[in-house]
Amino acid sequence: MSQPPTSRPTSADVLVVGAGPSGSAAAAWAARAGLDVLLVDAATFPRDKTCGDGLTPRAIGEMQKLGLEDWLRAHTVNHGLRAHGFGQTLLLPWPGGSLPDWGSAVARTELDDHLRTVAIESGARAIDGTRAVGVRRDGERVASVELRDADGSYEVACQWLVGADGVRSPLGKLLGREWHRDTVYAVAGRAYVDSDQSDDPWISSHLELRDEQGDLVSGYGWIFPLGDGTVNLGAGTLATSRRPAEVAIKPLMQTYANTIGKDFGLAGSLRMPTSALLPMGGAVSNVAGPNWALIGDAAACVNPLNGEGIDYGLETGRFVAEHIASGTGLGEAWRSTLVEHYGESFSIARRLAGIATQPKVVAALGPAGMRSDWLMTLALRWMGNLVDDADRDRAARVWRWAGRRSIARDARPPFQ
Template identity: 85%
Template sequence: MSLPSSTDVLVVGAGPAGSAAAAWAARAGLDVVLVDAAVFPRDKTCGDGLTPRAIGELQRLGLEDWLRAHTVSKGLRAHGFGQTLHLPWAVPGSSLPDWGSAVARTELDDHLRTTAIKSGAQAIDGARAVGVRMEGERVAAVEFRGSQARTSTSEGRGPDSDTFEIACRRLVVADGVRSPLGKMLGREWHRDTVYAVAGRSYVDSTMSDDPWISSHLELRDEHGDMVSGYGWVFPLGNGTVNLGAGTLATSRRPAEVAIKPLMQTYADTIGDDFGLSGELRMPTSALLPMGGAVSGVAGPNWALVGDAAACVNPLNGEGIDYGLETGRLVAEMLASQEHLGEAWRSTLVEHYGEAFSIARRLAGIATVPRVVSALGPAGMRSDWLMTLALRWMGNLVDEADRDRAARVWRWAGRRSMARDARPPFS
């Protein structure tokens, strides 16, 4: 079967955002082609954790039974400054599920892509977007390179030449944090707001079945100096854990820590407590734009979603949930209206602007180690403050929530937005 030459909706990038967009658009009856540069299954630098917000989106896709066959977490165990707190996902006032999980991205992304295919999308892997053909301000087609490109319905070779083109009426750009296709369309990342440099690895652990994910809020380098960031241990239920560390930075206070050595120091520090053994395997790192710190997120017939639109929580680095959400939201817009442009940017601002604004302001404060050292001990001594922090940092405020914590968060977001020199997505 030959590769398609045209489609109604072309989705570039088959991570959570792209696969969700493809699945929902196909279920709405649209003709969808989903293309990715990698050959699946493929790995992705990530903590692999799934918060209740992500669980809710996966439930919408019909994947709850599949998820429950994996590890199920009760909540977050927070460590730091001589304290350990257990903070359940079941937070009073939240409308989100009361459980979380962790699935390696090699498996999660492959399953989500398969879900999109079963929903009716045609998938192509091994094809990288290398150019765009425009008609005025609209995208007419995307050019791909990949002589071994494969469709989901054929194991055959791609076209005779290395490059081929797919014409489209609408384009969804879901090609990750670097978003090379987004850059071709004018996407710009603004580093004056907080961003993260994060790394992850896998290591054997006797706590692989631990019902709590762990986060260490007091992260130190090999010299014992405080680092502006956090470490995590996410049990995978298969004899291993995902162990990683991230540092926060801005253009004024850039990250100057080597992530892989920092992960090793972190593992050495907590190894006995978590029953770690063996070497850190598959260490990788990534630079994360966060909090909507990009402009050029949409045009007349194209839109950026997920990591490509910097939809990453500045307080915890979580992006899977926003990827799944923005994939669903853009599919709803594709099914209901022809023009994207300002409508999609406004949708992102409406759903995430206030929360991203206040979160990146708070995360910017956390880039100063002495502030973390001063405030951390007081915060960790208060279950009430840390429960609020979990609610806000863990994306556990849903639009349906009307309790006091949710109202305070929205109020702070509105005040923050009003003071932003460059609000999210602008």
């Protein structure tokens, strides 16, 4: 599906850099709107990506919009979250409401390759093994992007540029993106391991995560069944510039696996362990210009309370394509769209996650929370940002009220 060097493109209406969920969604929606789209990625597909592989109901809703429900249902389907910690285990079904009442998990090697194929089938051209290394501007607008493959460099002119190249976002740096570490961020890792519970209809999260010395860690562990004889096992810790993460993630994952291995039927060693640093909660500035925008992880659209980013990647891919297709421009309009959809929820979520960077607070509040099914069900909905604009119940109203109060107090609101 990749184009050979002899057919290097010279221009596109929309150039999308990065073919993860956000970039592929943007490319698919823009191509379906009749635009000439070029989707490029530095890796050669299929490729792996550090991720928990979980798809929450919010992500399922976006996949349904792309026409992928049947494809997803051929994979594992889960009913909700099994929460463990402080001597308690709770089954917390997905709340449903305006969002689907089921979730899934698909290894990113397969998921990203399939979403990229969907973009191609929607009409986008795609090239992998090609990196964006430079930007040429015409005033404040981007006129072209310098791409580099194994045979050298060349330029592609574009009317619109979408940056979807992940948490590090080299393109974002070229465009002036700045990450602010004064709000909460995460250090997370994942591995694959054989399990006789690979078909478990619940994902599991351990809210009481301890290191090799038995000390409580500010973070969580997870087990996401993949339905193929394996599970995705991972652990993440929360940090800020004031309270940086001081835990080695890969040894922490091994300690976690040793602790829960018998309960989850784990067998063999951890395979393909990887880790990543995650900007979260819109903790970046300079996310757009007159004809360019950053989306998904590149815009720090990662949930500070659970590390989920696939759903926001898919959503922002659709939103940016709608902006471009309407011809109304990006710049401040794009930043305003991000604030409108995520500003309040990201603000309150990162404020709560910042509190959770203190192990003493977790030790004090964790046992009380785990004793209440009602409180944890509410926490699942809020932590997963499973509140849609259409929701009008009391829990949704409280979440939005808290978000408004939080963002009004922010020294640096999301995306600023």
